[in-house]
Amino acid sequence: MPRGRRGKTHKGTGGDGTSKKRTDKWGTPSENPKFRAYYEKQKIMKPEEWEAFMASMLSPLPTSFRVTGSRATAQELNEYIKMHHLPSLTGISFEGQTVDPPKQISWYPQGLVWQLNLAKRVLRKSEEFRRFQLFLVYETDAGNISRQELVSMIPPLLLDVQPHHYVMDMCAAPGSKSAQLIEALHAADASSASSIPSGLLIANDADYKRTHMLVHQAGRLASPALMVTNLDASGFPNIKIPSESSSSGLTTLKFDRILADVPCSGDGTLRKNINIWRDWSITAPNGMHTLQLRILLRGMKMLKAGGLLVYSTCSLNPVENEAVIAAAINQSSGEFSIVDVSDKLPGLIRRPGMDAWTVAVDKDGTTKDTFAEYEESIADKDPPKRVVATCWPPENAKSLHLDRCIRILPQDQDTGAFFVALLQKAPRQEPAPSVPQDGAPQKRKADDELDGQPEQKRTKAEVEEDFEGTTGGTYSEQPFHYISEDNEQIKEGLEYLNLRPTFPSHLLFARSSKGDSIRSVYLTNEIIKSILQSNDTSRIRLINCGTKVIAEHSTGGTARAFRFLHDGVSLVLPHVKPEEILDASVPDLKALIAGYNPTFEELHEPFRSALQSKTGTSYLVRVTPSEADDFKQPIVLPLWRAAASSGLLLDKKARSALSLRIFGEDVSPAGQEQSQKSRDKAAAATPAEVVADGLDGEGDEEGEAMAVVDELGADAGIEEVQEVAEQQEAIEG
Numbered sequence: 074m075p076r077g078r079r080g081k082t083h084k085g086t087g088g089d090g091t092s093k094k095r096t097d098k099w100g101t102p103s104e105n106p107k108f109r110a111y112y113e114k115q116k117i118m119k120p121e122e123w124e125a126f127m128a129s130m131l132s133p134l135p136t137s138f139r140v141t142g143s144r145a146t147a148q149e150l151n152e153y154i155k156m157h158h159l160p161s162l163t164g165i166s167f168e169g170q171t172v173d174p175p176k177q178i179s180w181y182p183q184g185l186v187w188q189l190n191l192a193k194r195v196l197r198k199s200e201e202f203r204r205f206q207l208f209l210v211y212e213t214d215a216g217n218i219s220r221q222e223l224v225s226m227i228p229p230l231l232l233d234v235q236p237h238h239y240v241m242d243m244c245a246a247p248g249s250k251s252a253q254l255i256e257a258l259h260a261a262d263a264s265s266a267s268s269i270p271s272g273l274l275i276a277n278d279a280d281y282k283r284t285h286m287l288v289h290q291a292g293r294l295a296s297p298a299l300m301v302t303n304l305d306a307s308g309f310p311n312i313k314i315p316s317e318s319s320s321s322g323l324t325t326l327k328f329d330r331i332l333a334d335v336p337c338s339g340d341g342t343l344r345k346n347i348n349i350w351r352d353w354s355i356t357a358p359n360g361m362h363t364l365q366l367r368i369l370l371r372g373m374k375m376l377k378a379g380g381l382l383v384y385s386t387c388s389l390n391p392v393e394n395e396a397v398i399a400a401a402i403n404q405s406s407g408e409f410s411i412v413d414v415s416d417k418l419p420g421l422i423r424r425p426g427m428d429a430w431t432v433a434v435d436k437d438g439t440t441k442d443t444f445a446e447y448e449e450s451i452a453d454k455d456p457p458k459r460v461v462a463t464c465w466p467p468e469n470a471k472s473l474h475l476d477r478c479i480r481i482l483p484q485d486q487d488t489g490a491f492f493v494a495l496l497q498k499a500p501r502q503e504p505a506p507s508v509p510q511d512g513a514p515q516k517r518k519a520d521d522e523l524d525g526q527p528e529q530k531r532t533k534a535e536v537e538e539d540f541e542g543t544t545g546g547t548y549s550e551q552p553f554h555y556i557s558e559d560n561e562q563i564k565e566g567l568e569y570l571n572l573r574p575t576f577p578s579h580l581l582f583a584r585s586s587k588g589d590s591i592r593s594v595y596l597t598n599e600i601i602k603s604i605l606q607s608n609d610t611s612r613i614r615l616i617n618c619g620t621k622v623i624a625e626h627s628t629g630g631t632a633r634a635f636r637f638l639h640d641g642v643s644l645v646l647p648h649v650k651p652e653e654i655l656d657a658s659v660p661d662l663k664a665l666i667a668g669y670n671p672t673f674e675e676l677h678e679p680f681r682s683a684l685q686s687k688t689g690t691s692y693l694v695r696v697t698p699s700e701a702d703d704f705k706q707p708i709v710l711p712l713w714r715a716a717a718s719s720g721l722l723l724d725k726k727a728r729s730a731l732s733l734r735i736f737g738e739d740v741s742p743a744g745q746e747q748s749q750k751s752r753d754k755a756a757a758a759t760p761a762e763v764v765a766d767g768l769d770g771e772g773d774e775e776g777e778a779m780a781v782v783d784e785l786g787a788d789a790g791i792e793e794v795q796e797v798a799e800q801q802e803a804i805e806g
């Protein structure tokens with residue numbers, strides 16, 4: 074089964090509640106003899122390592138999660154786990170055996186990643202683990218924690234993305250690696266998370282439905298530097314940007330960093346997608362190889378001189394791994410080399426890439442060691458499908474440094490299997506750049522300009538070539554258009570919010586037909602604006618971009634009002650005047666979380682008087698922690714003010730997550746309703762099972778994201794807006 078689809082995960086547990094060999098529903102071990110025979114022939118490890126490898130492959134994958142890095146709260150949340158959950162999860166024994174507490178992963182920067190190897194039965198019985206799981210579920214919903222496989226976190230780390238980089242994630246859905254790339258783009262100012270990076274991430278996927286998973290996943294990180302596109306990566310069109318050396322011309326945007334996490338046969342994920350044991354095909358990788366190579370070659374073409382590209386798969390098969398890398402390097406006329414990353418990610422146990430392998434040429438598992446041998450064997454046959462020559466090791470395999478590729482095997486550190494290679498394009502030979510006297514950053518130039526060949530006029534054939542291989546099909550996204558700074562509605566709306574003149578109103582766009590009333594307003598950065606204005610968004614099949622920062626709201630009066638949106642708070646905060654930010658205490662926060670629209674009387678001084686003295690409807694509320702509080706960063710949230718009451722503009726999940734973290738319990742209306750339901754159901758087993766299902770590895774990150782799309786359809790996110798609008802109506806009422 075190609076990687077990227079959902080597979081049902083089977084599980085079994087032992088007395089200690091951790092991994093045990095799994096069986097399928099007929100009780101036979103979930104193993105495919107052809108799999109072992111094939112990989113033994115490939116010599117992917119020493120013969121004496123096979124037992125440990127198979128034992129690991131047949132046991133369930135531990136859960137791992139990442140505290141999202143660009144949020145101001147990341148370190149705080151990590152500390153919270155250490156201080157509040159770790160002590161109570163340490164030293165727990167279950168049926169006579171000690172259960173391991175969550176383990177911090179040493180090779181992940183800042184210790185933001187944790188691994189947890191736990192069975193459902195322990196979760197059901199242990200109050201401590203249930204509480205921890207509830208915390209994880211809520212923080213995940215709020216976007217502060219991401220469930221992600223450990224090995225899947227490696228590629229973005231090797232890319233070393235900086236805030237000014239132009240980055241492309243060619244096969245990005247469901248988006249866990251894109252999320253890491255966005256975090257890196259925003260890492261410059263992790264303390265405030267308010268800066269807008271000058272760089273860019275284009276997250277692309279050929280599957281339309283999966284691009285919506287991507288929008289949902291990445292959307293939780295609210296980046297004005299993100300674009301989501303829906304194209305075949307192997308024919309990704311050239312993106313045009315204005316040329317700096319010619320006022321009228323356009324030039325081709327080249328990327329500093331590219332991730333090609335390509336579709337693959339996925340046998341490295343056998344621990345969580347157990348159906349692959351049954352569906353595993355010995356020849357399918359030969360077919361995947363061709364698409365993988367085309368995607369990689371396209372990525373190499375779009376990379377800047379000196380840029381870095383990561384190629385990765387979750388396949389063990391050298392035909393999908395080293396063979397693709399070797400063929401691509403050989404076709405790049407010496408421009409690319411494999412980077413030695415042995416000093417990167419200390420603590421990560423890795424194995425070298427292979428420079429010799431064989432190729433299975435039929436489904437019985439017949440292998441041929443060389444392409445010549447294969448050609449000879451089919452000389453008098455007319456096979457319907459030929460295996461391409463690049464599946465075999467090239468003659469110069471030994472000189473390509475394929476050993477610099479990274480292979481991760483499951484038994485080494487209890488993970489899935491994975492393959493990663495970091496490629497670098499040779500830097501351009503150019504004169505040393507002149508350092509500006511005033512130290513001001515120089516404007517970036519596109520590659521074509523560095524060549525001294527800005528694009529001027531393009532022939533029809535050239536333009537068509539840009540779009541060669543794109544997915545085609547109907548494209549019916551609402552148009553994207555930047556809002557003129559003279560637009561009366563936006564002028565009135567921004568005035569209503571009383572934003573400073575520093576607010577980058579020239580970077581606001583709306584997704585409605587020109588002339589229609591503006592409902593939601595999105596913010597992008599400068600480079601995205603340039604791209605949108607220089608490219609036909611339907612040709613690049615743009616699905617989404619930027620972050621929704623403010624939305625129109627009717628006050629019932631004549632003024633055209635806008636309200637702040639939770640996702641956009643960190644972006645607008647630096648531009649909000651002090652008088653629009655109302656300070657509240659921790660008990661006020663509790664009252665605001667516990668009720669959708671507490672009356673002013675339910676709030677405390679001086680917050681109550683501040684609210685009473687105001688006349689508008691949209692504000693921000695700020696809660697600054699005292700020494701005694703567990704949270705250390707001020708919390709700033711959008712607030713709606715009515716005549717005699719007020720309420721947070723925060724969706725249910727974010728409300729619950731915040732409550733759990735600050736007050737140790739869910740005091741929100743949804744939380745109270747849930748507690749009531751739990752009390753009503755005296756038999757606690759059912760809710761515990763519901764809770765347990767979220768954490769025990771039954772689902773995977775993709776399955777979870779998929780469920781969201783199934784639930785919300787292509788309009789994921791709209792529900793949240795409606796929910797907030799309903800809250801406002803309740804407040805106004």
Ligand SMILES: C[S@@+](CC[C@H](N)C(=O)[O-])C[C@H]1O[C@@H](n2cnc3c(N)ncnc32)[C@H](O)[C@@H]1O
Nearest residue numbers: 077244245246247248249250279280305306334
């Ligand atoms: C291994 S998954 C990517 C996982 C993703 N990078 C992540 O970390 O969440 C491969 C993805 O490639 C997409 N895909 C398949 N063929 C493609 C193509 N020709 N161009 C772009 N994406 C493609 C699939 O839809 C799938 O989402």
